[in-house]
Amino acid sequence: MAEKVKLERQAMCDRLAMEFQDGWIVNLGVGMPTLCSNYSDSSREIINHAENGVIGYGPLAKEGEEDRHLVNAGGQKVTPLPGMACVHHADSFMMIRGGMIDVTVMGAYEVSENGDFANWRIPSRKGGGIGGAMDLAAGAKRVFIAMEHTTRDGATKVLKKCTLPITAPGVVKMLVTDLGLFEITPQGFKLLEHAPGWSPEEIQEQTEAKLIIPDDLKEFRFRS
Amino acid sequence: MKNKIYKTMDDAVADIPDGVTIFSPGFGGVGVPRNLLAALNRQGAKDLTGVSNNAGTVDEHVDIGTLVEAGQMKKMICAFTAATHPSQVTPFTKMYNDGEIDAELVPQGTLAERLRCAAAGIGGFYTPTSVGTELAEGKEHREFNGRMHVLELPLPGDYGLIRAWKADTAGNLVFRLTQRNFNPLMAMAATVTIVEVENDIVEAGELDPDLIHVAGIYVDRLVRIPEDGIWV
Numbered sequence: 001m002a003e004k005v006k007l008e009r010q011a012m013c014d015r016l017a018m019e020f021q022d023g024w025i026v027n028l029g030v031g032m033p034t035l036c037s038n039y040s041d042s043s044r045e046i047i048n049h050a051e052n053g054v055i056g057y058g059p060l061a062k063e064g065e066e067d068r069h070l071v072n073a074g075g076q077k078v079t080p081l082p083g084m085a086c087v088h089h090a091d092s093f094m095m096i097r098g099g100m101i102d103v104t105v106m107g108a109y110e111v112s113e114n115g116d117f118a119n120w121r122i123p124s125r126k127g128g129g130i131g132g133a134m135d136l137a138a139g140a141k142r143v144f145i146a147m148e149h150t151t152r153d154g155a156t157k158v159l160k161k162c163t164l165p166i167t168a169p170g171v172v173k174m175l176v177t178d179l180g181l182f183e184i185t186p187q188g189f190k191l192l193e194h195a196p197g198w199s200p201e202e203i204q205e206q207t208e209a210k211l212i213i214p215d216d217l218k219e220f221r222f223r224s
Numbered sequence: 225m226k227n228k229i230y231k232t233m234d235d236a237v238a239d240i241p242d243g244v245t246i247f248s249p250g251f252g253g254v255g256v257p258r259n260l261l262a263a264l265n266r267q268g269a270k271d272l273t274g275v276s277n278n279a280g281t282v283d284e285h286v287d288i289g290t291l292v293e294a295g296q297m298k299k300m301i302c303a304f305t306a307a308t309h310p311s312q313v314t315p316f317t318k319m320y321n322d323g324e325i326d327a328e329l330v331p332q333g334t335l336a337e338r339l340r341c342a343a344a345g346i347g348g349f350y351t352p353t354s355v356g357t358e359l360a361e362g363k364e365h366r367e368f369n370g371r372m373h374v375l376e377l378p379l380p381g382d383y384g385l386i387r388a389w390k391a392d393t394a395g396n397l398v399f400r401l402t403q404r405n406f407n408p409l410m411a412m413a414a415t416v417t418i419v420e421v422e423n424d425i426v427e428a429g430e431l432d433p434d435l436i437h438v439a440g441i442y443v444d445r446l447v448r449i450p451e452d453g454i455w456v
Contacts, residue, residue, distance in 0.1 A: 075252025093333030127305030135333030
């Protein structure tokens with residue numbers, strides 16, 4: 001058995017990005033999901049949509065090459081690409097709710113086996129940070145989640161039922177954690193790929209929900 | 225043609241009274257009417273309700289958080305009432321936790337559409353956003369084509385503080401790249417629309433009518449940002 005390793009955030013986001021299909025319009029959430037844009041595959045064209053109304057933007061701007069009027073959803077300066085378009089906020093969310101976004105990738109505090117996820121409020125803190133998450137969750141064709149498998153205290157975040165207030169019910173299609181890649185099926189979490197050195201039993205031990213382990217379980221795919 | 229040009233930011237906000245609702249656009253630090261907000265901060269109006277994507281950031285820039293910190297705001301309506309990361313403690317966070325300011329949390333797309341609705345004279349709209357969450361509790365639910373929606377109402381405002389790239393004397397506005405964000409919606413939904421402009425305000429007729437983002441009929445006051453104004 002290979003040495004047991006937890007996946008790095010870039011490898012996790014690479015793996016989700018490998019699922020993007022040619023021509024997809026992709027919305028990447030703030031934080032870890034933006035790492036998906038570091039994975040490129042010249043055989044496909046991906047169109048980036050950011051909630052602040054920019055469609056078809058390019059990589060992060062290098063120092064000295066920033067345009068003060070052009071930022072992504074995280075407020076980071078990005079570069080223009082040929083064909084880029086800008087619209088106002090209501091039009092941007094018209095695209096989101098109207099079903100134009102093929103996939104949105106978000107971070108989460110918790111994901112449950114029925115596809116619910118929670119990423120906007122922790123009851124011990126007053127208020128919440130929704131941003132565009134509820135609109136994206138309700139409107140995008142697919143929701144992918146990238147998050148660590150457990151909290152810093154070791155509690156699992158892959159649950160039978162979310163304990164925190166949810167962002168949307170039943171929408172998550174795919175989950176990547178530092179332990180593997182999971183599909184959310186009508187029967188629950190299906191482990192598709194495991195992190196190197198981790199057996200399905202060991203991943204199950206870190207998971208509250210019952211995992212479906214397919215016969216063709218694979219080792220995690222890294223960028224080549 | 226009615227003169228819409230004001231000499232200074234202070235002149236343009238001088239009559240804003242206590243207790244009104246202020247729109248403050250901007251996203252990711254772009255398209256924020258920082259000069260008008262600074263002027264409103266100097267002017268000192270209080271008991272204001274603010275509509276904005278967030279309630280101010282942790283950086284040093286002038287934004288709606290400057291007015292929050294100064295105690296001018298009694299309520300914020302925004303898409304973030306807590307930072308996404310607990311380490312980001314803003315003036316708003318502290319005051320909200322201490323019960324010194326009220327807030328209404330609205331999903332960002334719903335916020336945008338409520339503004340559009342107010343501008344468009346529409347009584348409300350149904351959206352699938354927030355269905356099945358805490359935020360939908362108490363709201364009217366209705367099913368369309370097999371999918372549940374919640375009723376959301378328009379969000380009108382008294383004064384819209386706007387940041388534009390170009391303007392003409394008729395009040396027509398043009399924005400650049402992601403500066404646009406909430407600006408056109410707030411310009412069209414406000415009763416009084418006040419705009420700070422990054423370029424010299426040109427004569428009517430000099431902007432291409434086909435490339436205008438907000439028609440001048442929505443715009444009441446224009447101020448050119450001075451060279452020593454707030455640019456970023």
